[in-house]
Amino acid sequence: MLVCLAMADKWKELDLGSFKLSIPVNWNYKAMQGKDSFVGQIVGPKSTLEFDFSNDGYASHLISTEQELASYTFKIDTTDAFITKTIWPKVAGKGITGVYMQSRTSHLNFQMSGANLPLQEQQLALQAFRTIIIKYQ
Numbered sequence: 001m002l003v004c005l006a007m008a009d010k011w012k013e014l015d016l017g018s019f020k021l022s023i024p025v026n027w028n029y030k031a032m033q034g035k036d037s038f039v040g041q042i043v044g045p046k047s048t049l050e051f052d053f054s055n056d057g058y059a060s061h062l063i064s065t066e067q068e069l070a071s072y073t074f075k076i077d078t079t080d081a082f083i084t085k086t087i088w089p090k091v092a093g094k095g096i097t098g099v100y101m102q103s104r105t106s107h108l109n110f111q112m113s114g115a116n117l118p119l120q121e122q123q124l125a126l127q128a129f130r131t132i133i134i135k136y137q
Helices: 002-010 119-129
Strands: 011-015 019-024 028-031 038-043 048-054 072-078 082-089 096-103 109-115
Touching: 019 119, 082 119, 096 119, 109 119
Parallel strands: none
Antiparallel strands: 011 019, 028 038, 038 048, 048 109, 072 082, 082 096, 096 109
């Protein structure tokens, strides 16, 4: 992807204990208080991504109805450890851009998403999602 090559030196790794990911240098982590899971925000110049890391399966699955699915492009990947669903709106700026990861061996699940992201921020978020590494299950 052209954005990846052009921006390679403008990214930083963010290690949040439970998981890590790479984000643009001008995006930052903001802690939030969660009751049953680890929650927070990644804040960029024109967008905010919220995340929920739950050992008890409380993270949102992102889309729940077939009607909603019609408005999105989605990709499903699997590994021995996780099933990963990535979604983004067919029209940038009009819907949720997010990633959902479900453990294959436990109740652990993870979700990170932002709403109505401008096209460039959507592309950066999708690129960041591909770098997520869950550190334990």
